[in-house]
Structure formats: C-alpha cells, structure tokens
Amino acid sequence: DVKIRTTPDFSFFFFFKTKNKENHEIWLCSLFCSSVDKRRRFSTLIHKLHLTPLRFQVTIFIDCVNLRMELKSIKDAFDRVANKQKLSYSKTNEIVQMVSQEIDKALSIIKESSLDHRSILADVKKTFAENSPVNQLEAAEKELNVALTKYPKVLEKQLNTDIAKAYRNNVEFDTHIVNQIIANFFYRQGMFDIGDCFVAETGESECSTRKSFMEMHQILEAMKRRDLEPALNWAISNSEKLKQARSDLELKLHSLHFLEIAQDQNSQEAINYARKHFAIYLDSFPEIQKLVCSLLWTRNLDKSPYSEFLSPALWNNAAKELTRQYCNLLGESTESPLSITISAGTQTLPVLLKYMNVMANKKLDWQSMEQLPVAVELSEEFQFHSVFVCPVSKEQSSDDNPPMMMSCGHVLCKQTINKMSKNGSKSSFKCPYCPTDVDISRCRQLHF
Secondary structure (H helix, E strand, C coil): CEEEEEECCCEEEEEEEEECCCCCEEEEEEEECCCHHHHHCHHHHHHHCCCCCCCCCCCCCCCHHHCCCCHHHHHHHHHHHHHHHHHHHHHHHHHHHHHHHHHHHHHHHHHHCCCCHHHHHHHHHHHHHHHCHHHHHHHHHHHHHHHHHHHHHHHHHHCCCCHHHHCCCCCCCCHHHHHHHHHHHHHHCCCHHHHHHHHHHHCCCCCCCHHHHHHHHHHHHHHHCCCCHHHHHHHHHCHHHHHHCCCCHHHHHHHHHHHHHHHCCCHHHHHHHHHHHCCCCHHHHHHHHHHHHHHHHHHHHHHCCCHHHHCCHHHHHHHHHHHHHHHHHHCCCCCCHHHHHHHHHHHHHHHHHHHHHHHHHHCCCCCCCCCCCCCCCCCHHHCCCCCCECCCCCCECCCCCCEEECCCCCEEEHHHHHHHCCCCCCCEEECCCCCCEEEHHHCEECCC
C-alpha cells in the first residue's frame, strides 16, 4: 500500500506499507522537504495519520527539494501554466463583463425609450457580432488547454519514474551502522519519540548521543523563549574548548543577554553586565563599543544606527553557532551523516540514471563494475577525502591500484610502477620525475 501527501512548497510525503524480517507490518516513510519547521512537525504528522499503534520504522530523506533533477524546470513550466490560467480568467471575466454591460445598457434603453424594441436588440446583436465574445472565449480556453497539455509532458521528461535502475544490489551495508545513523538523525533533529520507537523496532541498543542531543535541544528551545541561561551555562563550562575552536559563541550569547537587559530600559544594569562580561573580549572591541553605544538609543533603537541589534538573525546565528560547537565538542559533524549522504546521492543520481539509459542500449553490466563508470562532480561540501591521480597514467587511484611512494619521495600508482619495472622483473628503474634509481622493494603504499 502506498500513500502520498504533497504540499504547496514542493514537500512530499511517501508512506509505504510493507513487512519487516519478523513478518510484522511496518510503515516506511520518506519525507522530501526543505522546510525545517515541517521536519520538526513530522512527529505530529505521524500521530495525525494514526500510524503510532502500528509497528513501523521511519526513514527521512531531507533536502531532496534541491535534487539536480531539473525541479526548477518543472517549477518554471508550472508558473507558465499558472500565468496562462490567470490570463484566461482575466480575459474571460473581461468578456463576461462586456456582455453584461451591453445587456444592462439595452434593458435601460428599453425601459426609458418608446422606440421599437427590435431595433435595440438588433444593435445589441450587431455589437456582439463585431466583438465575437464566444470566439474570444474559445481562443482563451484553447490557449489554456495547450499549456495544460504541455505540462504533463514536461513532468514526464524531467522526472525519472524508475530511480531503481541506478541501484546496485551487490553493495553490502552494515545494518547496525545504518540503523545507528538513522537513529542519530532523529535525535539530532529533536524527534526523540520517533528515534526511540525506531531503536525499539530495530532492536538496536540506545544511541550514545541521545542524552547529549536532548540537552542541546533543551538549550535551543530555551533560546527560542529568549532564555539564555542554559546556553550561557553550557558555553561558560566549555569556555576553554570554545577558545581552542576559535568560536565567538560565548561573546554572541553575552551580547544577546546585554541587549535583552537594555531593551528592558535598565541601562545601569546593562552597563554593569558589560563591565563584568565584556572585559575579556578586547579583540572584539569595535563590536562591544557598538553594543554599549546602543544604550543611548534604547527608547528608539529601531530608528537608530544600531537597529541591526533588533534583527532576529542575531538569535538565529547564535543558535546555529551553538549547534555547530555542541556537535563539534561531541565529536559529531555539524550536518547529520544521513543528510549529507542523501544530499550527495541526489547530486549523483541524475548522472547515473542518464548513464543507465545508455548502458541499457549497449547491454553493459552495471552490477559488475567496481567503480562509477562516469565522472560525477560533487559540490565542495561533499568532498571529504583527497583523491590521487597518477601523473603518468592519468588514472585515479583505487583499492586495486593504490598510490605508492617511491624511495625518492615521488608518488605513482601501483600499476604504473609495475609497468615501469616490467612486472617486477627489474629490481629498480628510473623515476620519471628525477634521475634517482628507484628500488621497488622500498616502495610504500600511501593511505590518505
């Protein structure tokens, strides 16, 4: 069974009813959504759909609105259809108004004049014949129908309905690690009820990060209520670690607290707070100077040169920095591994699907390939490891062809060294970059 829910902001909910290994009914749900608020309300959605009594497991795929599958083209096509619809409505309304006015005008003349009614009706008929309202309505409707007919074709062209073609069934996954990543994602997003349910359903041990993420979300929730005490307590207790990370989180939080005091029209208390907490931040003197000067405008801060201090962005930036540093001290990445994996995969998927269509015609076996058959460019945020390309063969290193450092310090791929040594028949050979004789026995594999 499949249920699909869509929302106007290009968010999609897919609910699949299936069975797990124990033959229990489960619901597998995928959420394609860019809205943070919608992700936070996901738990509420589960309850509204009455899925809680069922045995279910949930997987969320986020940020898929940013798929490189030409969603922008789809949106542009949709906008064109919407504009045609507006124009058609406007034109139709204009024609109906014109017909209505002509009829009202004729009725008014008939009531006030003793002229032959047939001549008045003849004039109305002549006006309608000249303006051809029916033909105009048909033309407007025809234009709209053409646009409506083209839109499904755009969808069929841009959206690949069978992404399973890019799936490789010979890739093994560690189920335990995958489950831990999913559970970690739920806790990181503050979905503790769903995370606990997922852990219970999969039989995994409690995620080690649950307690820490619970504390982090309690701090963030307090910040939403403009309560900075939990955040400041955490920042102060980790002050040395934050300094080592060169984070200005503590200053950000003290600045927000200072502004909160100032907005309560308590200038003296704000000054005392500044003296107590800002003295150690001499490196940020210009920023502190602006904060203190804003006290002169506390009654009209929104009309002052310091109106930026009223921006909600200050609170948002502080919350983001706290999340970043909290995850950093916890030994976690700022973004969840699941989000990064799915986002990187969605960049790769269109290229692979396109290649699969080509391979299908050439009858090539995708499953037997150990490496991607085509170059896939990933954004910089998804590049975590160094990639070595042999300067001689121009081939990228792999598990079967790793980079090898020679005795002279230069690096070539293993297969290149084998060729230059004639598969080991020669104990040494000349380095292609320097006149040094390379001893094969001294070549060492490099690990990046």
